[in-house]
Amino acid sequence: MIGDGKSELLRETLNLLPNPVCIRSRDRAWVEVNEAFCRFTGQPRSALIGRRDFDGLPKDQAEMFGKLDRRVLESRSNHASTEQIADAAGDARWMEVAASFAEDANGSAFTICILTDVTEAKQQAAELETAQQAALNASKSKTEFLANMSHEIRTPMNGVLGMSQVLRRTALDEEQVEIVEMIERSGEALLTVINDILDFSKIEAGKLAIDSEPFSLSAVLDDVAALLGSGANEKGIELITDISRDVPDEVVGDAGRIRQILTNLVGNAIKFTAKGHVLVRIAGSGENGYAHLAITVDDTGVGIPEDKLETVFHHFEQADASTTRQYGGTGLGLSICRSLVKAMAGEIGVTSTFGVGSTFRVELTLPIADDEPRLFLEPVERADLSHLRALVIDDISLNCRISASQLALYGIQSDHEMDPREGLRRLADAYNRREPYDLLVLDFQMPGIDGLRVARMIRSKPAFKRLKIVVVSSVDSDEVRDAFLKTGVSAFLVKPLCSGVLGETVTQAFRGTERRKPATAPRPAQAGPAPAVRSGMSLSAGRILIAEDNEVNQRVVAGLLRTSGYELHFASNGQEAVELFRQNAYALVLMDVSMPVMDGLAATRVIRDFESSGGRPPTPIIAVTAHAMTEERRDFLTRGVDAVLTKPLDKAELLETVERWARRTVHRVA
Template identity: 40%
Template sequence: MDRHPVAFKEAVPAADTGSVLPHPARRPGAEPLPLRVLLRRPLLVALSGVSVVALTLLGLAVLVVPVLGNRITTYDQMSRALQDSHVAMLNQETGLRGYLITREARFLQPYEAGVADLKQVDAEIASWTGADAELAGRLAELTAAHQRWTQDWVRPMLAGQPAVGDAVALAELLRQDKALFDHYRAIEAQARAAVGERRAGAMALQQLALYAGALVGVGTAAAVAAVLRGAYRRLEAQVVPPTQEVRDALAALAAGDLTRRAGESGSAELRRIAADVNALGDALQERNELVATRERDLVAARDEAERAGQAKTAFLATMSHEIRTPLNAVLGLTDVLLATDLTDEQRGHLETVAGSGDSLLSLINDILDFSKIEAGELDLEAAPFDLVGVVYDVAQLLAPTASGAGLDLLVDVAGDGPWQVVGDGSRFRQVVTNLVGNAVKFTSEGHVVLRLTGTAAEGRLQCRLSVVDTGIGISPDQRHRLFRSFSQVDASVTRSYGGTGLGLAISQRIARAMGGDIQVHSELGVGSTFTVALDLPLAPAVPDDPSADGLAGLRLLVVDDSPTNLRILEHQLARHGAECILAGGGPAALELLDRGTGVDVAVLDLDMPGMDGDVLAARLRARPGTADLPLVLVSSSATLPAERYAHFDARLNKPVRPERLARTVRSVALRGRTEGANGGGERGRLALPAPARSLRVLVAEDNAVNAQLMSLYLRQLGHRCTHVGDGEQAVDAVLRGTYDVVLMDAQMPVLGGVEATAAIRLLPLATQPRIYAVTASVLAADRTAFLEAGADGFLTKPIRMATLRDALDEVTLSPDAPVAAEPGPPAALDPETVEDLRDLGDDAFAHLYTRYLTTLDDAVAAIVAAADRPSWSVDDEGSVPRLAHGLKGSSAALGATALAQVCHSLETVDPATLAVGDTLAVLDRERSRVRTAVTELLAAVGPGGRDRAAGPPTIER
């Protein structure tokens, strides 16, 4: 079948693309036939063949089903009737024999039933006698044999029977019965055999009819197939070659050969198709010329758009630098001034300036971020970061704002799943900050909860961060405006709350760029829930250090009127092994304790209806059974009067990190459980605000104001500073001197920051300094250039003191950094406790440690003197345990954890086996270390109450 188109192709020269020779099957000059005419003959042949087959099948059906089928059915019925007749005769004979032998009337019942059945069967047999004369004769003989048995034996026997004891007469009568009945049986068997023979003949005839019909059908089908094959060949010769020609022309046009044309041959329809293909080729040739012209225009327009985009990018970088540079000076010098002695009015004005500057910076950041997204410059990093750490950092950053608005800012992290992921942590932080900031802004009362959940599978974490608030809510008809740029839900919200309307738009685009999205569920007047759903790869697992924050064995009383916060605190503490007893308020807590519930530590909320936490603490201190119960205050208030936390052993601000909560509870539980006294360790210690060592810092900055600001920052942070005005001077300074850190501005005269960084990395130095790029640029290309040049990190203008301190702490605390000669942080004091006590204010902070320092030597001397007494009782107020107990409490409260542990060992000493010599030596050594540490701490704070080394006090929330 494929020979025809091939032969046709070979008959046409390959170079002839304009026309095709007419097919030999069609006479030259004849009108082309329509395709339906060409298809008619195969169709008629096929219809004829189908008709013949159908008629054959119909005849077979008529012959086999009504005629032969009925005949076979009749013979089957006759066989069953003969069988039923035989059974009826047997019933008659059996019943009569039984009656003859026993003379019991009950044996006549089978006989009578057989007579009735036989009458019915005889009537049925009589209806078939006309179908076959021979068979009718057989049936007549059968009827005659039955009548003879009935007349010659049955009726005489029923008329008179021999006596019961006459065996001879009885045997003769039974012999007569057997002879007559056997004759009936023989005739019945012959009749049944005749019926079987006729049935077998009908079956054979039926099979013969089926075979004949099948042969007729096969023969008809073969004939039709042969005719169809011939018709198809003729049709193929007239249709396939011109169709192939059209196909080849279309393939050539699709491949780009717009000069190829199809020959117009074959049926009328195929000629029209070929003409249409040729017209298409002409149109494509014209369109190709038009497209080439337009493509040249588009290339020119694209080049113009790229030049415009480059100009926009350059404008964005320039404006970022020009705006951030003066703003850096405004915010930085405001921070410096706030760290000096000021009047209340001056401080208020400067705080207003700082707040306005922060608002302006936030606005600039939003606009620049939005511009980067619109320009396609949003590049995401892929580095490991901790989801939980980001969430708590944002919560603690915004906790003062929430507290000032009277809100509880809570964090709820579900489970202990892996939270170390790979992604852009700074961008995720930006999204969380925007969502939490909005929630705090639009919530006047109640709480804001950050709820983090996640499911890890196949090396990825599907995490969901929900920010739930009890704010004003959003109506359904306004939700579509949420993620629009420069838009809020309505004009009244904009007037009441302010804002550019860019935060949510930027957050959504960042979330989508990270492969996730933001969903909103809100109810007007009830609150809103914004959920960020991300699917991030898990970071490689880092083995944990042995935990020193375990709370196993401790029973904790947790009191809070908020069910949400109560659940969160229970979850955080239970993760560390504590057993939590929950109370929804002060009265409920007192009722639990009155019932004899024993607890090791009580964790109390401050502001509760009916009974505040400080009132509950006073009640607990007044009770004999709970006077010494360690109490931990968890409060949303940033600042509190000293009298409100006077009865507490420790104070934490919401939201509190689970690790810090566990460490605090463990530290205050030193009394009462040996595990608490022995499990404090050094795990989780943080550096004090004073630097671990003073760094030599080179500031490369061409702007005099910014250079002055950096110098003030570094001086307040306890570091030494040298200033140069351009990149070339920076390279010379590093070559001549020794510097730990270089703060490198990006845009400087003579030699730019990138070039200067690359030049410093090429210098033959024994130790390369840490180089931080200080830039106002928001473009990823500028950051990439600095990284390729050898920079270690970035500081974005405007720089705040806390940001600079964190960057320099990475140097001072780095394990690769050389050990400096300056004294390190006072290890005898727990940095976490010291940082908490700074919340009291500088004056109260200095007063506490001064008073503790003045009583420390006397307290230790009293313990040593009591130990020298020949005999004493544990109940004596001047005994070693009682004196050690007093010193332990004050030492633990002020962070002297090691000294408190020594006092605890003395508190439990047995006077009968007094062996405290070694312990007293350790006590004196720890006293000396604590005295040195407190003296250095007070010297750093200074007479004015301000920590000179730390600058403005930084409070961790």
């Protein structure tokens, strides 16, 4: 074939190929080359054919071809490599060299090499790699910038909000209280903007992290209702929460991110609703180990124009984007919600009628948490109050239905009336039929006759002396509360009600008449540490070590913990904290992360080494940081700290965390 005298036909065939091609025999002789090979090497065909060496080619090319020949002929197989080879002009080109083994009819062996110029592809790959590395470096710089910005912004914000909380507890006149409240509201509004911008930047930098831990859906809903309920009450609108009994309560996911989504959606609904209600409902079901959740936030607010529905989830977009818009905001909240939902493989959407209201819907599928026993929890039971009859009077039908649903968990059958006058008639009719109601769940703000007047009218009638009255009010006022309690009501509750609060309150009102039974559909309590003691109750002579380099922040912590009963020791850097720790026993340590001389994490490591060497049993260490990135908080928990508090510090959260971990120290010592 190759050596059978048909070289002319072979040469013509090879010359049709655009790539350089050469054929060599086992004895290293050049058998054939095409014109493309001659142009590339700068060698004429006559200088190559029949020669048994690599004379005429550069040394590096000669060595490359020789090595390739030996490898192919010895293995009788194909080989390929990418080599940098100088062309006839002396320019280095990246060539892909594909060598294959061939044998003719006489048994003679040959090497066939085809060269392909891949210089441009190589250059593009190198440019792409350089660009990728630059992007990675930029992302790293952006992440570091975000972390530093978070720290630099939150540290002074901790001073502003913290000291305003401290100032609140001093002797202030009415005008000064109003000024402090304005400072707090302005600081909280600024913090919301800061959080939105930081979250948006984290998303843009690809640093959005989603945790996966067991948590209680009802607890998250209660947290959101407690946080935003006062804002709704101040506007005179109802914040109503409802969670279906078919929804598994204990699921696995990122409770913080779900709380953030709900807070954003509910906060928006309250902001854009002037009258009526905001309803937060969690429906769904559990199937094959997964909870399929449909979370809706429904309001009776201003609504969204139809042409804006597609853009409300875009960055910096709002339904009213004019500079004189009434409601303000960054335009990032819904965009962040969409990114969070997407990161959890869920969906988010909105329907709205302009001027009537909006409904935002979030669909998520989360694993159901294992039903393993929680050793620190008692078996969940509910009182059997099935012998009681209740009447609910509330001008909002949703509230009536939700109250009836909560009462039904305790076996209580209930009726409802939206008109207080009709409710009074119903109470009288039931009494006259000798089927009196045992319980009245009464709203405060209603048209025509408010709840306080209804309560007074009822208590003026001896026939209703035994009727228990539980007031559910959207007005959280000491004056209103005292007025109701003077009428002889059993309890005064403030909307929105947390899960189970109504049933537990009714149980207390009828204490001694109930029968205990297991709940038919119990909601397990949220997994976590032992419950905290009330704020203000603490260990006598308990010591807390506070490592904080910022003098203002030292005063903030001192002010927030002033009435807690602890003896406070301060250190201005990590080295001082380590020395004080070695000299004294502490109930716990509040450790700032960023400090001079020795930072908080380094100090924590030294303290843990001291403890493990026999110096002392483990002491709870709470990291206090202005770094709000989720991955940073998670990293802190792997480096010796027990919990993380983010600046600016909230008094209630600080006290709850301090006393919860301090109690562990006491129990361990005991």
